[in-house]
Amino acid sequence: MSSVIHATDATFETEVLQSDVPVIVDFWAPWCMPCRMMSPILDELAGTEAGNVKVCKVNTDENQQIAARYGIMSIPSLLFFHGGEEIGRTVGVQPAAALKATLDKALKEKV
Numbered sequence: 001m002s003s004v005i006h007a008t009d010a011t012f013e014t015e016v017l018q019s020d021v022p023v024i025v026d027f028w029a030p031w032c033m034p035c036r037m038m039s040p041i042l043d044e045l046a047g048t049e050a051g052n053v054k055v056c057k058v059n060t061d062e063n064q065q066i067a068a069r070y071g072i073m074s075i076p077s078l079l080f081f082h083g084g085e086e087i088g089r090t091v092g093v094q095p096a097a098a099l100k101a102t103l104d105k106a107l108k109e110k111v
Contacts, residue, residue, distance in 0.1 A: 004046045007056040009065040015056055017084040022103060023054045027070070027077040029061045034093045035076045041096050048096075053103060080106050 007015040007025070016023045026042055028035035046055040060067040060075055070079060070086070080088040080103055088106035090099075 004042055005054065005056045007058050007063075007066075009063045012058065012063075012066045015054070016081050019054050019081070021052060021054050022080065022082040022087075022107060023056055024099065024103065025079045025081065026055070026057045027060050027067055027072045027079070028057055028075050029059060031061075032075050037093050038076045038078075041094070041099070045096050045099060049100070082107060 004026075005015055016025055024042070024045070026035075026038060028038065042055050042057070045053070049055075058066055060072060070077075074091050076092065078090045078094065078099065079086055088102055090102055094102070
């Protein structure tokens with residue numbers, strides 16, 4: 001079972017942009033209640049999709065450079081990456097099935 005990876009300004013390129021599998025990146029902060037609601041959903045997705053999708057979290061309070069680079073204005077913001085490119089994004093709490101559907105749709109459009 002895979003777990004969520006905590007990416008930083010320093011590790012974002014390696015963990016996300018150079019990943020061999022699609023990545024869901026959760027931009028969050030510890031004080032954000034909707035972000036806390038997303039956490040178990042992302043944990044579940046990381047486990048059920050282990051090997052197919054990587055799930056990363058970026059704390060926007062501690063990693064402002066990468067949050068600014070991607071124009072994060074609201075949290076939780078979930079960005080979907082594949083092959084080093086952003087292929088989609090959602091804002092707000094999303095159920096696991098919706099996240100998987102968004103990822104699948106974004107991957108199909110990229111092909």
